[in-house]
Amino acid sequence: MDRVTQTVEIPPKRQTRRHPxxxxxxxxxxxxxxxxxxxxxxxxxxxxxxxxxxxxxxxxxxxxxxxxIPDAMLPVVVNEPSQPSMALEVPTETDNIPSGSIQIQHGKTSIRIEGAPDPDVLRSVLDRILR
Missing domain, CATH: 1.10.10 (Arc Repressor Mutant, subunit A)
Known part of the structure; x- marks a missing residue:
């Protein structure tokens, strides 16, 4: 399948005018x-x-x-915290990996995906199969 690429120039967004x-x-x-x-x-x-x-x-x-038009500048006072802040637990990357599986059937083809596949690889496989 041939792909046609066309460059489209998008004009910049108009700025809001500020009239005196x-x-x-x-x-x-x-x-x-x-x-x-x-x-x-x-x-x-x-x-x-x-x-x-x-x-x-x-x-x-x-x-x-x-x-x-009211003045936009207000005085600000910055105070040091009275207590040291508590350390927050940072989730590790393994906490974010979903577990589970998905099965896709398309015609005579069947795909079973478990865990969290790389999105680019998954996109490439699905693009190839669903043609």
């Missing part, structure tokens, strides 16, 4: 002018009309101000 508060207030003010339309103002400024409506709601609530 003063610019947002200017856009909102333009929508309140006589005969103005939110959709037209948004289109003329290259933004989505839904975004302008959201800014209008913030303006109506008095939240479209520079001081409406």
């Amino acid at each position: 508060t003063e610019w947002k207030r200017t856009i909102v003010a333009l929508t309140f002018e006589p005969g103005a339309s939110v959709a037209r103002v948004a289109r003329e400024n290259g933004i989505n009309a839904n975004q302008v409506w959201a800014w209008r709601r913030l303006h109506a609530q008095g939240l479209l101000t520079d001081d409406a």
Whole structure:
């Protein structure tokens, strides 16, 4: 069976724009002018009309101000632990190996797998048999 490989270029994810508060207030003010339309103002400024409506709601609530955003920096005090920490038991790799078996039948072929096989080997065997 021939395989065809094709390279597909995925465009980078768009970053969220951060518009200055003063610019947002200017856009909102333009929508309140006589005969103005939110959709037209948004289109003329290259933004989505839904975004302008959201800014209008913030303006109506008095939240479209520079001081409406609270400071993100808070003081932090780091204390040493009062008691030494208890050592945690780290599970060994043998604890994670599942025991058991699985049997697969496909046509005249029968496969029995016990323990935890290597995923790559299992994938290769199943791919070959299930063709």
